[in-house]
Amino acid sequence: MGRRGVVLLGATGSIGHNSLRVIRANSDRLKLVGIAGGSRVEPLAAIAREFGVKHVTLFDQNACHDAKKSGLFDPDVALGTGIEGLNHLATLPEADVVVVAVVGTMGLHPTLAAIEADKEIALASKEVLVLAGKFVMAAAKAKGVQVLPVDSEHNAIFQCLNGAPNHEVARIILTASGGPFRNHTLEQMAGITPEEAVKHPNWSMGTKITVDSSTMANKGLELIEARWLFGMEPNRIRVVVHPQSIIHSMVEYVDGSILAQLSPPSMTFAIQHVLLYPERRAGVDQTLNFEDSMNLEFNPPDLLRFPCLRLAREAMQAAGVAPAVFNAANEVAVDAFLKKRISYLGIGDLIDHTLQKSDNFEPTNLEEVLDIDRSARRISNDLITEHES
Numbered sequence: 001m002g003r004r005g006v007v008l009l010g011a012t013g014s015i016g017h018n019s020l021r022v023i024r025a026n027s028d029r030l031k032l033v034g035i036a037g038g039s040r041v042e043p044l045a046a047i048a049r050e051f052g053v054k055h056v057t058l059f060d061q062n063a064c065h066d067a068k069k070s071g072l073f074d075p076d077v078a079l080g081t082g083i084e085g086l087n088h089l090a091t092l093p094e095a096d097v098v099v100v101a102v103v104g105t106m107g108l109h110p111t112l113a114a115i116e117a118d119k120e121i122a123l124a125s126k127e128v129l130v131l132a133g134k135f136v137m138a139a140a141k142a143k144g145v146q147v148l149p150v151d152s153e154h155n156a157i158f159q160c161l162n163g164a165p166n167h168e169v170a171r172i173i174l175t176a177s178g179g180p181f182r183n184h185t186l187e188q189m190a191g192i193t194p195e196e197a198v199k200h201p202n203w204s205m206g207t208k209i210t211v212d213s214s215t216m217a218n219k220g221l222e223l224i225e226a227r228w229l230f231g232m233e234p235n236r237i238r239v240v241v242h243p244q245s246i247i248h249s250m251v252e253y254v255d256g257s258i259l260a261q262l263s264p265p266s267m268t269f270a271i272q273h274v275l276l277y278p279e280r281r282a283g284v285d286q287t288l289n290f291e292d293s294m295n296l297e298f299n300p301p302d303l304l305r306f307p308c309l310r311l312a313r314e315a316m317q318a319a320g321v322a323p324a325v326f327n328a329a330n331e332v333a334v335d336a337f338l339k340k341r342i343s344y345l346g347i348g349d350l351i352d353h354t355l356q357k358s359d360n361f362e363p364t365n366l367e368e369v370l371d372i373d374r375s376a377r378r379i380s381n382d383l384i385t386e387h388e389s
């Protein structure tokens with residue numbers, strides 16, 4: 001069996017780190033052929049050296065400039081930058097699969113470029129589908145390219161569906177940990193600081209997604225991600241709070257049987273499943289041990305305390321560009337919260353007000369969605385400035 005060429009966009013991040021653990025342990029099946037990061041030169045250079053990677057992109061131009069002078073990369077390494085650098089990696093002839101794991105929507109263009117070049121997509125960056133799911137999935141369908149979900153919930157659903165026809169599925173049920181503030185009262189939530197919001201009880205992840213998990217905006221983004229990945233109508237996608245993060249999601253079939261996927265809360269299970277798909281092999285993390293007692297708990301989400309989840313569902317149901325507006329406003333809000341410009345509860349308020357101030361319509365091309373993304377960010381930023389003055 002030949003080795004699959006893997007391109008890893010976001011190699012120095014949390015998903016990147018776990019992907020490297022999977023690639024290291026399966027070096028007879030997988031070969032890292034290209035890596036991209038944002039601005040941190042040294043950790044990216046260390047990965048390039050360890051794996052002998054010859055194609056590297058540092059998105060930040062200054063960082064790329066520094067990298068070229070640093071001597072940290074072998075002379076035969078091709079160093080690229082900017083969106084062209086990401087697109088170059090996404091279309092490398094030696095790549096079979098492209099892992100998209102950069103923060104936010106930066107992964108959109110490389111994802112489309114990779115699809116166009118017939119590469120399989122291992123998608124971690126859910127924001128890409130929330131922004132432009134309609135166009136990404138249409139492109140993948142037209143090219144016959146697989147978009148395999150790395151996000152643990154969607155990977156679980158993909159495994160539980162196992163190719164079942166849509167009409168046999170009653171609903172899909174996304175599990176949510178509920179985050180660190182699951183049992184906080186609204187009064188307690190008002191005073192949450194960035195330092196508290198960047199700690200997650202079960203998962204170790206990048207900053208933005210950790211804050212999103214605490215507000216449940218992450219589960220909101222995942223509702224919309226599921227809608228596109230599985231072609232499921234909004235009212236057939238449910239959320240249940242399951243604090244242990246052992247069941248990663250479930251599929252309920254029309255006959256009442258529910259299938260679940262279980263594993264400890266580590267992203268390596270989903271990443272390996274996707275990178276070796278359809279082959280199964282021993283993993284890199286400890287598996288569940290039923291010799292130990294274990295309780296699994298389920299509760300309905302509280303939409304009053306977690307308005308971001310309610311707003312995401314409403315945006316998904318409204319369809320059109322509403323999900324793109326939700327995503328843009330959330331990104332601006334999280335950034336403003338981390339910079340202490342708005343309060344924790346201000347995140348939901350800002351998304352709500354931005355949605356109210358934005359027009360909704362069915363986009364007919366990608367440019368329209370990108371325009372909306374920009375205008376929603378502008379509206380959110382103006383609202384923050386107004387609030388500060």
Ligand code: NDP
Pocket residue numbers: 009010011012013014015016036037038039040041059086100101102103104106124125126127150151152203204205206207208209267
């Ligand atoms: P991190 O913040 O840990 O890592 C982000 C990575 O993206 C870093 O390698 C960073 O490089 C790189 N990066 C940032 N900006 C750019 C850019 N413009 N071009 C290229 N690379 C860039 O994030 P996570 O790994 O946690 O998350 C990545 C994506 O995966 C997100 O979309 C998230 O929603 C999704 N996801 C993450 C999960 C998790 O467990 N972490 C679970 C499910 C989904 P640098 O180090 O130089 O800044």
Ligand code: MG
Pocket residue numbers: 151152153222
């Ligand atoms: Mg997830």
